[in-house]
Each structure stands twice: as C-alpha cells, then as structure tokens.
Amino acid sequence: MDMDGVLVHEEHLIPGADAVIAELTAAETPFLVLTNNSIYTPRDLRARLLRTGLDVPESSIWTSALATAKFLDSQRPGGSAFVIGEAGLTTALHEIGYTLTERDPDYVVLGETRTYSVAAITHAIRLIVDGARFIATNPDAAGPSREGLTPATGAVAALIEKATGRSPYFVGKPNPLMMRSGLRSLGAHSEDTLMIGDRMDTDMLSGLEAGLRTILVLTGISTRETAERYPFRPTRVIDSIADLVGHTKDPFPAGVEG
Structure with a gap:
C-alpha cells in the first residue's frame, strides 16, 4: 500500500489506517x-509513522531509494554515483557498496531533497554530458x-533532461520494477497480492502493470x-482505507471487481 494519501496525510493519521495495519x-x-x-530511510519513516499512531516495522517499508539501490546493484555492482538527494538515498547506496563521488561516476542519481542546489544540478548536467x-x-x-x-x-529531472538531451531512467512508481522488487522482498506472487493507493498515474498504473489487483x-x-479520465480502471474504488476495516481478508466482495 502507498503511504501518503492512504495511511497518512501530511503526518496526520487517516482514520482507519491503524485498524487496518x-x-x-x-x-x-x-x-x-x-x-x-x-x-x-525506513528507520526514519518508522519513527514518523509511530508518531501518527501506526506501528509499521522497518522491514515492511519499501522506498524508491531502496528500489533504486537494488536496481543499480543488479546492473553495476560496486559502482559509483554522484547523488542529489538525502539520507534515504545515500544510505541505500552505501549499503550496497556504492561509492559516492563528484568525479567520473558511473551514474548520476537524482532523488528527492528539500533544498535542490543549482550548483549540484549544474554539476549533474556536466557529468551526464x-x-x-x-x-x-x-x-x-x-x-x-x-x-x-x-x-x-520529476520536475528537476525534466530540467536536467532539457539541458542534456538525455532522458533519465525512473525506478519508482509507476515503473513496475519497484512493485516486482517489493513482491520479491515479501516472497509474494502478483496473483495473491493487491495494491492500495491514492493516485491513478502511479499507484494504480504500477499495480496494473505488475499484474496486481x-x-x-x-x-x-x-x-x-479524475479516475474516469484514464484508459484503465482500478479493481475497486473506496472512500477511505477505513472501508477495509474488518474486510482485510476479503477486500473484494462479490460484484465489486470490474
């Protein structure tokens, strides 16, 4: 399940999320x-969720930073990267043995940060060129x-792409790669798994392309x-995750799948 918009909203618990967990x-x-x-990092997110009243273990938290690190480890083990991002991303890359460098890296890895630096973006552009x-x-x-x-x-990636003429490879949702790596970490199969989210363009699309309900x-x-504007549909639409309380074992009652 997605976190923001499903379980919490701007660090406030969405009613019913604690009961579902x-x-x-x-x-x-x-x-x-x-x-x-x-x-x-998952540790940071666990602490943030605990403050809202949600007890989610670190092992049950999967971020785009972790998925990116897993992807890079599969492509070029022990590589190097120039990173624009914060602890969640740099920690994930360190844990797979990557070297973070500003000189001649294998990759420029762009992530989320509260303060994008023009100097760092300019350096990334030059490295990509x-x-x-x-x-x-x-x-x-x-x-x-x-x-x-x-x-x-995505906005900063568009800026860099415009300057370099080079398109990034996005690892996170809606890329089904993130979903499949999550499935492997669960030891689950797509036929037995469902995706709960609040966005058609990321959550529903990535779930659909990974073969999940x-x-x-x-x-x-x-x-x-807005959901009706898309050429694909979710299996089910509900007002809130609270609608699943008492129904987590059977989230698709007869007649709701379409």
Missing part, C-alpha cells in the same frame, strides 16, 4: 508500505508541504471524476 499484523498477513519519496548514466528515483513532478506544492524529482482510495490525489 493492526488487522494485517494480527493475521500475519505480509504487507509493504510503499513511498516514492526517497528522502527518508560527459557520459554518466542518468537515473532518477521517481517521476513525481511536485510534492506537498505545509506551505503548498514544492518541486520534486488494485484498490483506489479517495483520501489523496485522485477523485472518482
């Missing part, structure tokens, strides 16, 4: 909380903050009206 934990049903945000491969953790163009929308990885909740980005 408690039911899944009591039934020993494996689950992952996913986020495209690469700023935080010189031959570094361009990776971005996710395509989200903007993210929420207390002050309003802020530019996110999907549930759209209306407590985040997408609405019933």
Whole structure:
C-alpha cells in the first residue's frame, strides 16, 4: 500500500489506517508500505509513522531509494554515483557498496531533497554530458508541504533532461520494477497480492502493470471524476482505507471487481 494519501496525510493519521495495519499484523498477513519519496530511510519513516499512531516495522517499508539501490546493484555492482538527494538515498547506496563521488561516476542519481542546489544540478548536467548514466528515483513532478506544492524529482529531472538531451531512467512508481522488487522482498506472487493507493498515474498504473489487483482510495490525489479520465480502471474504488476495516481478508466482495 502507498503511504501518503492512504495511511497518512501530511503526518496526520487517516482514520482507519491503524485498524487496518493492526488487522494485517494480527493475521500475519505480509504487507509493504510503499513511498516514492526517497528522502527518508525506513528507520526514519518508522519513527514518523509511530508518531501518527501506526506501528509499521522497518522491514515492511519499501522506498524508491531502496528500489533504486537494488536496481543499480543488479546492473553495476560496486559502482559509483554522484547523488542529489538525502539520507534515504545515500544510505541505500552505501549499503550496497556504492561509492559516492563528484568525479567520473558511473551514474548520476537524482532523488528527492528539500533544498535542490543549482550548483549540484549544474554539476549533474556536466557529468551526464560527459557520459554518466542518468537515473532518477521517481517521476513525481511536485510534492506537498505545509506551505503548498514544492518541486520534486520529476520536475528537476525534466530540467536536467532539457539541458542534456538525455532522458533519465525512473525506478519508482509507476515503473513496475519497484512493485516486482517489493513482491520479491515479501516472497509474494502478483496473483495473491493487491495494491492500495491514492493516485491513478502511479499507484494504480504500477499495480496494473505488475499484474496486481488494485484498490483506489479517495483520501489523496485522485477523485472518482479524475479516475474516469484514464484508459484503465482500478479493481475497486473506496472512500477511505477505513472501508477495509474488518474486510482485510476479503477486500473484494462479490460484484465489486470490474
């Protein structure tokens, strides 16, 4: 399940989320909380969720930073990268044995940060022009903050792409790669797994392309009206994750799949 817009909204618990997590934990049903945000480590996110009243173990948190590190480790083990991002991304890359460098890296890896530096972006552009491969953790163009929308990885990636003529490879949602790596970490199969999210363009699309059934909740980005504009549909639409309380073992009652 996605985190922001499904379980929490700007660090406030969405009613019913704690009951759903408690039911899944009591039934020993494996689950992952996913986020495209690469700023935080799983330990950081666990602490943030605990403050809202959600008890999610680190092992059940899967970020675009972890998925990016896993992808790079499979492509070029022990490589090097110039990173624009924060602890969630740099820690994930260190843990797979990557060297972070500003000189002649194998990759430029762009992630989320609260303060994008023009100097760092300029250096990334020059490295990519010189031959570094361009990776971005996710395509989200903007993210929420207390002050309003802020530019996110996708927007900065577009700037770098415009300057270099080189397109990034996005690892996070809606790339089904993130979903498949999450499935492997769960030891699960797509036929027995569902995706719960609040965005048609990332959560529902990545779930669909990974072969999962999907549930759209209306407590985040997408609405019933905007969902109808897409050429694909979620398996089920519900008002809130609270609608699954007491139904986590059977989230698809007869007649709701279509």
